[in-house]
Amino acid sequence: MSIIVKNLSDLNEVFRQVERPLVGVGVNAFNRLGLEDLTSGYRVVCLRYNLETPVIDKDVKVYCLERGRPIKHLKCHRNSTAVLLNKRTQKYLKKILPKPALLFYKPTYKIERACKEGGWLMLANPPKYGKKTIENKVIFRGILKQCGIDQIPGETNNVANLNFEDLDKKYGSRFVIQLPDRGGGKGTFFINSRADFENFINHHRVLEYTTSPEVVITKFIVGPSPSLTACVTREGILSTNLQYQLLDIPELWNLEKGSGLFSGHDWAQARFSDKVNQQANQIAQKIGEHFAMLGYKGIFGLDMLLDKETEKLYVVECNPRLLGSFPCLPMIQVVNGEPSILGFHALEFLKHNYRIDVNQVNEQMQRQKPGSQMICHNLLYRWAHNERELAVGVYRFFGGKFIYQRPGYHYKHLQNNDEFLIVDGVPVKNSKLTPNQRLLRILSLRGVIDLKNYKLNQWGHDVATWVYNQLAITPNKE
Template sequence: MSTPPSRRPVARTTAKKAAAKRTTAKKAPTRRTSKKAAAAPEPVLPEQEYTEPAGIEPVPTLGTDAAFAPAAPPAAPRRRTLRNMSEVRHFFRTNDVPIYFVGATPFNLLGLDRWVRNFTYLTYYDAWDGAHPRVFTPRHKPYVEFESGEDINNWLLRNAEVRAFIAARSNGERPKVAMVFFDEETERICEELGYDLILPPASLRTHLDSKLVTTRLGNEVGVPSVPNVMATVDSWDELVTAAKDAGLGTDLVVQTAYGDSGKTTFFIAAEEDWDKHADDITGEEVKVMKRIDNRPVAVEAVLTSCGTVVGPFMSELTGHPQLTPYRGGWCGNEMFPEVLTGDLRVKAADLVRRLGDRLGKEGYRGFFEVDVLVDVDTDEVYLGELNPRISGASSITNVTAGAYADVPLFLFHLLEYLDVELAIDVDEINERWQELAAVDLWSQMIIKETSPGVELIRTGAPTGQYALDLSGALVFRRAALDWHQLQNESEAFFLRIYGPGDYRWKGADLGVLVTKGRLQTGRPGEPADLTIRARHLIDSIRAHYTGTPMMPPPDAVPADLGAEGGFGAV
């Protein structure tokens, strides 16, 4: 049976940790693949002052939240040069410039409103059903088949309700807008509407997204990649020749310049491997690498006018079948003291700082994420990938001991785009953060639907704080705005993505679970499996979901329905 237009599923796209990866649309199950649906015309709304929905009161959860702090006294001159962390914190606590994070969900920067006054999330989906005082979601949302995160963000910026909401809070200041995914169209929209897009130019980000460009920039400043050669190869024989000439052997990893590393990284050791992936490789320059036994480590950083501030190092959860149907697919992060220690931590931090300084020469500034690869046989540290954007690891970065000792890492990005100057000691901050990282234990899991078929969700896990009761069962404790108040491993926070009335299918993002402590077994460099606690948490959240199976049969579902989207390698 066909799905009524008012109940059709819409793409839930959130931040991807890898490059500006295009997320495919989550389409309604129909008997045949339909053409892209055009957005229904928006109603012409009368001009009126925006008011909060009835019953929604911005009740602070902490007495120190900047969201509820007073503005700076009108007569006091704005400080133009910030010289220490105390002045930085005061600047944000009294900030009177409206700052917005735009996205499908607020996941990446959730909780930042605790630190920044006048910080608001503009999202397509509302996991709190109107109860979060700093999240605004349009009420009128006609059915649209989004093809990417950029499409969702551009739709939000054009939306009449969103524009009215922003206009009512302008305070005479130009609104500042940040997001994960954007393009040249986003820049044109912001220019027309009088918003400041506080991100590097889209053209520069696209240029730096290339794995080939990243490799060459790293080589220029002594930031090595895994032994490689860049070449155009159109046959198995040409690949073998290029690899042997570069001393790489025949057990190879081939990457194209752009795309999600989980989908555009090919492992080739024989001609049959080449035949399987030849269509994706021939006709363009690729990066051919020696295959090594490595462990990936993620780290975020911000390039400021005073230097590069390096965040905490995190390991990754990848390919766990309890979390994702995609082999090798990213499905979370862990931060714990042993991720990198001693010389390895020093080497990796130096690699990130040198790369950040080189990006500055390209005109880049602000937030970026780096995947570092550690060779488990030699302890060599290599540059993996550069993601010039906010990432899925940002959620953990913002709750570290370093963040609470100083400020969350993303605030250094904001300082680059606000009307202030920095005169801070970046080296001192990096040294302190490395020391404080030794006491932090945080983890997050992206929980995807792993079963085949399509279902209309009848019940789902609510957003909020969960805890283990005396019998060991994970129970919903209370509504919560974010995960910042978690105290120990018996507690967890779940951010719902799909809920009642939505659809779920193989690969759909159900939500994100954040908790203290580790979720994988083993030491760094050893094969990792999910802990007993992690499996219990996953099963407990999934138990909240029930649904009604939908027809037509799976072979009539659009081909891209199960494509890796949403948070992806968030």
């Protein structure tokens, strides 16, 4: 008899029945966490041996390709494809019986082929649902129309046809242009003047295309940028509550890189009106049902814009894969006592015999959550190195002082709102840092966003600034 999942306890019971080993594959061990709270046998294969790797390894078995060599890196690409194709990884996975199911951030055709050859189950949709289809902003705008979802006033057009005067007349002095297949804010251009428009036309990301690309042009909407996570299951569409995205935060990104630069999330401060929440749930439902008809299953994310004046919620783009909120979101869900959406994602691909009480699970997933994450980058727009390193784990910020408390890597290791965690790729002293390289994440139970301007509040600013300064990042000599 199949279990009907109504809560976290039921979900844990279902995973106790799963016999197939589950393995996460990623660059850093932290990146591929998220299922360890549901199954004790979960393990991770990763590339980098960072300061947090041995801390995680005490609880979750980690096979690391660079174990023992934290500064001298292997000569390979820094992505999951390179990790999976490595001969040592393949040898390690072949020893795991029965053959494991593998969790990736984002599948590629090479990953898909390697999994078929190795007999490993890929806990992800085929890459055909990526940048040439659902993830393509031009195509996704058409999907919104098919679903009967209002779009931000705008159009799709070819770059070769764009004229500043026409766009200025149509959308006003401020409008937005988005490249079809660039994420993380790297393909978003805010146009406030003719100079901004000319900069877009001549930008290297535009010139990289072999033929003039189709783009999305929209009116500029004044308001915050919430997002949510949804999951297509055999029983229906699951979705979380809205979360704030941290975008264009100068303490976390060098803003010369572009606009709409993703820097983290805030769940603790994410309180929206019933009108906005209802729109979010309806949008997730409609898009999820459309994806189900396409054969898609599992997790997808929706980035949105909220018109501050009208409380109208617009969808900007879709990410058909695991998201930048992972593994933080499933960790927070467990701390919050709600079922993990990542668990349902895995079960859909495992084709396990179970049922879901969709209404009851959604009611829990859509309630208020604690927590935030700030993602720090090298703020120097050049190659650099860090002259100091920080211990991974829990720190306390109280009375203007920062004090290290204990090791840790999970929200469950935090005891109160004065504490924060440093984790995820924390660089060893004298690591080589590329321009704008991601350095680490700062996790806390409290909110860090200032709801007046959607930048960091004072606590978030103080913590992010202190952490960055402690690394003593110094430009390399020419």
